[in-house]
Amino acid sequence: TxxxxxxxxxxxxxxxxxxxxxxxxxxxxxxxxxxxxxxxxxxxxxxxxxxxxxxxxxxxxxxxxxxxxxxxxxxxxxxxxxxxxxxxxxxxxxxxxxxxxTFPKKPEGAINFNITDVKARSLFVSWMGPAQANGLISNYSVLSFNNADMVNPKLHYTGLGTVTSQALTNLLPFTNYTFYVTACNTGGCVNSQGKVVHTAAAAAEGVSPPTVANVYKTSFNLTWSFPTRPNGIISFFEIWMRSKALGISEQMVFSTSGYFDPRPTLQPLVVSSSPPLDQTVISGLKPFQQYEFQLVVENSYGRVGSAWVTFMTAETDPVCVEDPDI
Known part of the structure; x- marks a missing residue:
């Protein structure tokens, strides 16, 4: 029209x-x-x-x-x-x-996540996306602080934004971790709240044999160190002895009990108490004889023994010297 x-x-x-x-x-x-x-x-x-x-x-x-x-x-x-x-x-x-x-903006809001199947060296973590993605989530990361380092976060996993769960391995036994999840898009990243997890105990590692501080004719002054990786609460030390030359089979000659928690005292789940002793005197031995010793450590997981180490008692004056034949 x-x-x-x-x-x-x-x-x-x-x-x-x-x-x-x-x-x-x-x-x-x-x-x-x-x-x-x-x-x-x-x-x-x-x-x-x-x-x-x-x-x-x-x-x-x-x-x-x-x-x-x-x-x-x-x-x-x-x-x-x-x-x-x-x-x-x-x-x-x-x-x-x-x-x-419109352009993306860094994610906002809470990231909810769960941690399950916690073991000594592994666990499973799953999460949901942030409340407001504000863009396409390009990647998720799982990081943590632990009681050995509360300053530098450790990256355990990073992957595509389509992945929302992951098994984490290579963790430290008997360690307090604070885990958090990070979600990122091209506009930036947002972190979840931290979640504290306590990994389970494991057998102690880095158990060194005892050392001798003083050698006498019939005794040794033995000392020892705590394991480099206790992996649990240390409750007992035992000293075991044997001597092939004297026909002495393995036997416990000293034990000490106490409570040693390797985690810092400011961390949760920690109780302060006196640790087991770290030295003793083994007496009643024979002069100028070889004896072998082993340190056995017991923590909240179980018992571990060190390698055996050999020491020799000091010499003494000869006895019963016969007169020479003329």
Missing amino acids: SELNIANPFGCSSAPSQQKPPYLVNLGIDFLKFAWDPPEQPNGELLGYEVYRNATTLIASLNITDRVLEDTGLKPYTDYAYTVVVFNAMGNATSRPTTFR
């Missing part, structure tokens, strides 16, 4: 057609700025524009000279479709929708 009007510079008027879609000018995490050109066929004097977001939300009514719009207060990493409607006295024309996406 068209209308002839003597005051109309276009002559006959009809509804406009072929309105061009908007094109992107600028964007951010919470705004989109776009523009558009007039319709290819105005078919009369244009009166103004209306701009719709996602087909139904009218966000602006503009004069015919205004063809740039900035839509603000948007969500990060979200698609928005815009259509432009142009009017003249005879009707209107609508552009096809054009979709723009």
Whole structure:
């Protein structure tokens, strides 16, 4: 339908057609700025524009000279479709929708995660994405602090954003860990709250044999060290002795009990008490004879023995020297 009007510079008027879609000018995490050109066929004097977001939300009514719009207060990493409607006295024309996406923003909100199947050297961790991803999660990481180092976090796992669980291995036995999960997108990263986990005890490692501090004719002053990796609460030390030359089979010659917790006292689950002794005197031995000794350590997991070590008692004056034959 068209209308002839003597005051109309276009002559006959009809509804406009072929309105061009908007094109992107600028964007951010919470705004989109776009523009558009007039319709290819105005078919009369244009009166103004209306701009719709996602087909139904009218966000602006503009004069015919205004063809740039900035839509603000948007969500990060979200698609928005815009259509432009142009009017003249005879009707209107609508552009096809054009979709723009805001920039991502670093994730926000809580990351919930669970830790199960806790053993001496391994555990299983699973997690959910952050409350507001604000973009495509590119990777998750699992890190921890432990009672040996509360300053530098240790990375246990990092992987694709589609993975939400992982078995962690190579942990230290009998250690207080504070685990947390990190979620990242191209806008940044967010950390979960920390969760404290106490790995189980294991057999002590780095058990060295006793050393001799003083050697006498019929005794030794023995000393020993705590294991380099106690892996549990040390409750007993035992000294075992044997002598092949004298036909003495393995026998315990000393024991001491106490409580030694290798974890720092400021960490949870720690009780302070006196540790077992770390020295003793083994007496009643024969002069100038070889004896073998072993240190046995008992922790909350079990018992471990060191290698055997050999010491010789000091010499003494000869006895029962017979007169020479003449």
